[in-house]
Amino acid sequence: MKNYRYFTLSLLAFILIISCQDDDNQFGTTEAPSNLQIDFSIVNADTENEFGDGSGAVEFTATADNAINYKYIFGDTQEAPETNGSISHTFNLNGVNTYTVTVIASGKGGTQTSTSSEVTVLSLFDDPATRAFLIGDNPPEDNNNDPVATKTWYVAFQEPGHLGVGPLDSSTPDFFAAPANGLAQCFYDDNFTIANAPNGMSFNHFNLDPDGVGVTFFNAEFNTVGGGGGPDDQCLPFDVSGEKSLSLSSATSGLPEGVSTGTQFSVTDGGFMGYYINTSSYEVLEISESYLYVRAISGSPGGPLAWYQKFTTNPDGSVEGGDGGPNLLETEYENLLFEEEFNVDGVPDPNIWNIEIGNGDNGWGNEELQYYTEDNVTVEDGVLKITVKREPTNGFDFSSTRMTTLNNFSYEYGRVEVRAKLPEGGGTWPAIWMLGENFPDVGWPETGEIDIMEHRGNQQDVIHGSLHLPGNFGGNAITESTTVAGVSQEFNNYTVEWSAERILFAVNDVVYHEFENTSGTPFNNPFFLILNVAMGGTFGGAADPAFTESTMEVDYIKVYQ
DSSP, rough: OOOHHHHEEEEEOOOOOOEEOOOOOOOOOOBOOOOEEEEEEETTOOOOOOOOOOOOOEEEEEEETTEEEEEESSSSSSSSEEEEEEEEEEEEEEEEEEEEHHHHHHOOOTOEEEEEEEEEEEOOOOHHHHHHHHHHHSBBTTTTBBOOOOOEEOOTTSSSSSEEETTTTOSSSSSSEETTOSOOHHHHEEEEEEETTTTTTEEEEEETTTTSEEEEEOGGGGGGGTTTOOOTTEEEEEEEEEEEEEEEEEEEEEOBBBBOOOOEEESSSSSSSEEESSOOOEEEEEEESSSSEEEOOOTTOOOOOEEEEESSSSSSSOOOTSSOOOOOOOOSOEEEEEEEEOOOOOOOOOOOOEEEEEEEEEIIIBBBEEOOSSSSEETTTTEEEEEEEEEETTEEEEEEEEEEEETEEEESSEEEEEEOOOOOSSSSEEEEEEEHHHHHHHHTTTOEEEEEEEOOOOTEEEEEEEETTTTTTTTGEEEEEOOOTTTTTSSEEEEEEEEEEEEEEEEEEEEEEEEEETTTTSSSOEEEEEEEEBBHHHHHHHOOTTTTEEEEEEEEEEEEE
């Protein structure tokens, strides 16, 4: 609840400079780039390893007078369409190979100057498993009766999180993960054929039209590439036709083993996997016969983000083995640490629960409309009931209850499971959440906040799981949501599984939000529990004028370690 970044090897080079200096009055004065030079640095090259360490990685820097931007043609079928002159590139052909690298510098009025140089570099990279999965294990025969392995991939649109986005320092889509079937049809119509080729692998992107000219799903930041006029123009005509090349290389993200395969693939000529984010390189996180999960860093001038995409070999968008997407919680915590069954009728156990009174500071920092009392909560027939009512209470129009286990119970790491039925009505804001035990000393958001469940009556049946911490709190919290039918009519299990490595949010054991925990977050200290029902405020929204009262019922709370 909202309360929120060598050794430089001298290379023998041949330089060919071509200047295109045709003046065109419509552009005004033209000025071709001059003094174009390329500097190379082969990563970890030394006297014993003249051609590098086998990674194939080379750092390039191009400089020129009067240059606006630079284009690299690496001589291995890969290109970088536009850079500021500095770029890293990995050459993947096994062994010691020499490549002719060309840089084209562009100046005013479209004038260009180019220079080329040879670089000789060692690559020892090989990932036959990933290659085999990408192109298939049972190759058909082409027209020349030569074995040609080929496989077609589709967007796994029946999978939750088939498209997601998160920060660069995470390996999960902490900002957004698309629900199953939740995005534009133009994205789901695409398919991608990857096949064996003489110099590696070929790549074809099809988006409906036989000639490959169809409609592409654009990130709003780049929709002008497709001719869009505004942020809402995301399904746009775009030419993806033509066979391109695909190559494998060692991933450079630094993601650990178990999170990533350590392999990435890149597509030539600006090829991309259906969602346009101005990149052609994808790190393979997971891959199997029928499933591909990748991570890509957007080429965003406003700041790069980590994007996630899931693909399947099934045209219907489902993943083999199939339930169409539910990511079921596989707990690592089985030992019961704390159990509250609400077995004694009357008031909540005072040895466990503190009842907070009042409206806090500015509605508990959220402009909430209720005044908390000890009279809006009771235990009946093994169920805790918190009722929010429209009634004049100490100058406020609504009353309710907020209760905590501060100083009575807290825990660090484990699985908390709360079985509850939620209130309904416009403006209601029930929450089951946790704050750091050090909250009284360090305050919020420094203490950290884990929202196990939040719901608003103005968005019925949408469950939110959120994290608040310095840099990400309030309206900028790290949050995801899932839709669960009938949350105000039936009991459901709301779960958070929390460790030093990750925090998972689930409803009825279906995970809908994953967060990579690190030593730098506040989520590495004991937390205590909070139950409350608020009314209105920054999250709850407007109260329905016809609202009278509604109740959150809690059957049990269990914590396992």
